[in-house]
Amino acid sequence: MTGRAGGGADRSSGDGQCIPGSAAPVKGAVRSGADRLAAGLSHPLLEGRRIGLVTNPTGITADFRSTVEVCRGLAVSRLTALFACEHGIYGQHQAGVRFGDEIDPVLGIPVYSLYGEHKKPDSDMLADLDTIVFDIQDLGIRFYTYLSTLMYVMEACAENGKSLLVLDRPAPLGGAGCEGGILQEGYQSMVGAWQMPIRTGMTVGEFARMANDRKALHCDLDVVPLAGWSREMEFTDTGLPWMLPSPNIPTLETVRVYGGTCFFEGTNLSEGRGTTIPFQWLGAPWLEVDRLAEAVRKHGLPGVHFHPQYAAPAFSKHQGELCGGVRLFVTDPQRYEPVRTGLTLLHEVSALYPGQFEWLAPPEGRTRYFIDLLTGGEKVRRLIGTVEGLREIAEEWRLDSARWLAMRRPYLLYS
Numbered sequence: 001m002t003g004r005a006g007g008g009a010d011r012s013s014g015d016g017q018c019i020p021g022s023a024a025p026v027k028g029a030v031r032s033g034a035d036r037l038a039a040g041l042s043h044p045l046l047e048g049r050r051i052g053l054v055t056n057p058t059g060i061t062a063d064f065r066s067t068v069e070v071c072r073g074l075a076v077s078r079l080t081a082l083f084a085c086e087h088g089i090y091g092q093h094q095a096g097v098r099f100g101d102e103i104d105p106v107l108g109i110p111v112y113s114l115y116g117e118h119k120k121p122d123s124d125m126l127a128d129l130d131t132i133v134f135d136i137q138d139l140g141i142r143f144y145t146y147l148s149t150l151m152y153v154m155e156a157c158a159e160n161g162k163s164l165l166v167l168d169r170p171a172p173l174g175g176a177g178c179e180g181g182i183l184q185e186g187y188q189s190m191v192g193a194w195q196m197p198i199r200t201g202m203t204v205g206e207f208a209r210m211a212n213d214r215k216a217l218h219c220d221l222d223v224v225p226l227a228g229w230s231r232e233m234e235f236t237d238t239g240l241p242w243m244l245p246s247p248n249i250p251t252l253e254t255v256r257v258y259g260g261t262c263f264f265e266g267t268n269l270s271e272g273r274g275t276t277i278p279f280q281w282l283g284a285p286w287l288e289v290d291r292l293a294e295a296v297r298k299h300g301l302p303g304v305h306f307h308p309q310y311a312a313p314a315f316s317k318h319q320g321e322l323c324g325g326v327r328l329f330v331t332d333p334q335r336y337e338p339v340r341t342g343l344t345l346l347h348e349v350s351a352l353y354p355g356q357f358e359w360l361a362p363p364e365g366r367t368r369y370f371i372d373l374l375t376g377g378e379k380v381r382r383l384i385g386t387v388e389g390l391r392e393i394a395e396e397w398r399l400d401s402a403r404w405l406a407m408r409r410p411y412l413l414y415s
Contacts, residue, residue, distance in 0.1 A: 380393060
């Protein structure tokens with residue numbers, strides 16, 4: 001077992017796990033926590049237990065079995081409930097769509113919604129189970145809501161005397177570094193449930209250990225670690241099948257840019273929803289393609305090319321309107337900095353188009369701008385658009401990232 005109650009820097013010696021000082025793992029030989037469970041791994045939090053499973057289509061083994069199927073087939077456990085986070089248990093809902101509970105038509109067990117009336121499982125949902133299993137491919141990005149759901153599940157388990165077993169999955173862009181400012185107190189939301197940077201550089205299991213300890217959640221937590229994964233590995237190095245973690249994150253190239261271009265969800269620009277390249281293209285009807293591309297190129301951002309491109313989104317912002325915009329091509333993944341790139345794009349758009357560019361106003365009855373929730377505070381909204389403001393934010397975020405690297409060190413499971 002690893003990381004019970006989330007504390008310490010202990011290491012499991014699970015088959016093939018990357019231990020400090022061990023030989024480098026073989027490319028394509030990675031096995032997820034779900035793979036290890038499917039291969040017959042026994043665990044005290046499963047033996048003789050009634051289990052609930054938090055998952056979605058990314059809960060899949062290397063041989064294409066769903067984690068639902070794996071858990072249903074465990075001889076030592078009984079699957080009594082499923083839990084669905086944003087986008088639904090089948091990945092069928094678009095971003096922000098709330099949905100209710102249902103009954104699984106095949107298993108005849110409840111599928112409880114954690115993206116509707118409840119964000120956190122309540123005592124009634126947990127009454128008929130002993131352990132929750134969590135198996136979702138996360139992006140390692142703060143405003144991707146799966147980390148928030150994980151934290152709510154941890155709180156619920158602690159409050160109701162249930163255990164939590166996380167089946168670990170790779171950090172899709174690797175886990176060597178991190179990027180972006182740490183969320184400020186008072187800006188917690190579903191797109192930022194805790195004080196962490198925008199890109200964590202951690203697997204979901206590592207993050208669970210850290211949050212459980214540093215937030216003092218006291219969740220009875222354990223992690224089934226990956227086998228054969230190391231921090232420099234991207235998802236394409238693992239040999240594991242890639243499933244869309246949500247409808248607008250179709251490819252690893254989308255993941256690569258999402259940590260910065262998602263900022264535009266808080267603006268009146270399209271972030272590419274409704275095109276075939278969401279988050280890789282940004283635009284608006286009033287945007288001059290060559291002007292923006294030339295302006296942002298002058299910053300000399302590493303590992304990326306900005307290409308003028310028109311598009312007419314089929315849904316979401318500016319539906320059916322021809323929009324000028326830029327397409328991001330990542331030319332050097334090792335040097336590319338998604339958060340810095342997204343911040344620079346915000347700066348140039350707001351500076352070039354002060355009469356057209358707008359932050360989306362808070363919803364009726366609320367006071368917080370969505371851009372503040374995405375960026376972790378008010379500073380971006382108040383300072384971006386000036387060279388001095390851009391520099392101040394970038395330096396603050398650089399220091400925050402360095403602080404996070406030191407904070408996360410005791411909780412890492414892989415070298």
